[in-house]
Amino acid sequence: MDIKAYIALSLVLFTIGIVGVLVRRNAIIIFLCVELMLNAVNLLLVAFSKMHALSPAAKASANFAGDAQIFVFFIMVVAAAEVSVGLAIIVMMFRNVHTVDINFLNRLKN
């Protein structure tokens, strides 16, 4: 398929993720949007890797340019770790203030 479709989809997902991070009030939803952004990037990486693998230059050489597909796994691992830590923090905060609304959590003020 045309690489442009993949790029477009990835871009849309990324933008939705950014806007969601900026706009949403619930902390868990914000986390969800961060995951969305990461996965958008994953998609782009895989698509480009496949694009390069299918190009004539790669077919000619013996080394297979599939680095990006391996990198995707790194990103997924990092995302998982980050989610676990972040959710743990949110649970702890909920125990103190009984809400996950970020407008309420402004103790960094002044």
Next chain:
Amino acid sequence: MSNTFNLVWLIPALPLLGFLVNGLGRKSLGKSASGFIGSAVVLGSFIFSIMTFMEVRQGHTGVVHFFDFLNVSGLKVAFSFQIDQLSSLFLLIITGVGFLIHVYSTAYMHDEEGKDFAKYFAYLNLFVFSMLLLVMGGNYLILFVGWEGVGLCSYLLIGYWYENNNYTDAAKKAFVMNRIGDLGFLLALFWLIGKTGSMEYGQVLQTATLSKLTAFDITGITLLMFVGATGKSAQIPLFTWLPDAMAGPTPVSALIHAATMVTAGIYLIARSNILFSSAIITQQVITIVGLATAFLAASIALKQNDIKKVLAYSTVSQLGFMFLALGTGNYVAAVFHVMTHAFFKALMFLGSGSVIHAMSGEQDIRNMGGLHKHMKITSITFLIGCLAISGIPGFSGFFSKDEILAGAFGYNTIVYAVALFTALMTAFYMFRLYIVTFTGKFRGTHDQEHHLHESPKAMTIPLIILAILSIIGGYIGIPEVLGGHHQLAAYLSPVIPQIHHHLSHETELILMGLSTLLVVCSITFAWIRFRNFKINHNHNSLASFLENKWYIDELYQFAVVKPIQKASSLFQLFLENRIIDGSVNGVGKLVNYGSRQLRLLQSGQVGAYVLLMVIGMLILFVIQFFVS
């Protein structure tokens, strides 16, 4: 010869030592100790001055070099003393008359507290030191150092009784007016350095240097030097400080404002006579200013009632005569008159101090009278002073004043006429002073009458010595027409080239006779007028015009002081408060405002922080790909 010149540094060093000892030890020294030290150092300087004078009389002159005062590229100024005929003569006057006044002060000031007494002598010694630097300096810069020093000491001594605000105001007035003159002098010095590259007398006062200066240069430099002399020697327009300076103790008035400091201007011009002889315009200005000052001050003195003010205006008038002599090119006559004036004016000031002492502080002559029978020595010596200043033949003033008048006659007849009339006024007001104070009936209070007594020996002996000098001091300048050979002119001729009068001997004799006759008439007129003096209260307009000093102080107040005060209050309001304070406070206010706005960024809202992160990321992105 070189022995004496090696010791010449002692002449100013001794008074400096006296200043330090009396100044630093003023709380621990007793009155007799500080008075003795103060007078002894001046006596020491006098002895060394006599030795120097003897050396110079044999023809040994020279420059004694101590060290390089300033040595920068292109300008080399040495700390050196010029020992020649002119400076040695002034040395004798300063230390001699100064010593007598120091001795007088030990008795006059004995009512003061110990530390004030020592302070007085410290200031007086500092003054003598500065004046000696002035006359002994080998270049204009050392002269200027001494010039400033005497101005400072004048301020310190006029304001000696500092608790009185009027006295300190008078001191400030003297200092500020001096300063105005000093500005002119400084400009002259800068000009001189710029054109000749040196300030040493040996280099500047040569005929060779004159060729380096254009006529404009010479006129400018000499005029500016004259402005300096105007301030220091109380000529129009900077003379009003001298009558107010009478607020100081009487010996101070005698020393500073009669015999020495005010003659600094004349010394300056006499020293630079080569420059002044080539500046015709400046000489005309000096003549006119000197004559006008002499006339103005004499007219004011006619109507003054404070004994010291009469003498102060008399000093201004006599200084005008000296400048008249300088302006007509008669430098020797001016120096001669400096000498004789120092004698008889110091004599009369000290005599007035004696009178004030006896009258328990009273200074108004309308409350005096008939003092002759109570204080014979003071009265007789004062009379000698009056005869000298009036120019009666036989006394010193006759020779010096007649020489000035002869020079004026040779210059311009109208100038001579005005000068002669001023001399007549001088005789009139001086004898008015004498007659009203010492003859007639006593007009004061009973308490004062009981207290009248002759002053102690420490005060009367200087009076007697000065009276003798007022008589014989003129004999060194007997002109040829009377048979002498004017030893003073001959003595000064290496420094001041002799000019030869164009007057014939007959003319000179006629002039002398005429002035003597008119002066005797003036004195007789004063005797008739004031013999039975009663205080009268008629104030015709001319009398009050003269009594109020031609309203010159009021004129200065209106034309100079008020505009300056207005300007400075304008500056205070506008520049100081609005602009300078405004900008300094404004910086503070700006920082305050900026930080208040920046603080709002820290809202604690997580969403805002995330937004800022995203924006920062975008900016980096843009810079990375599109800008660099």
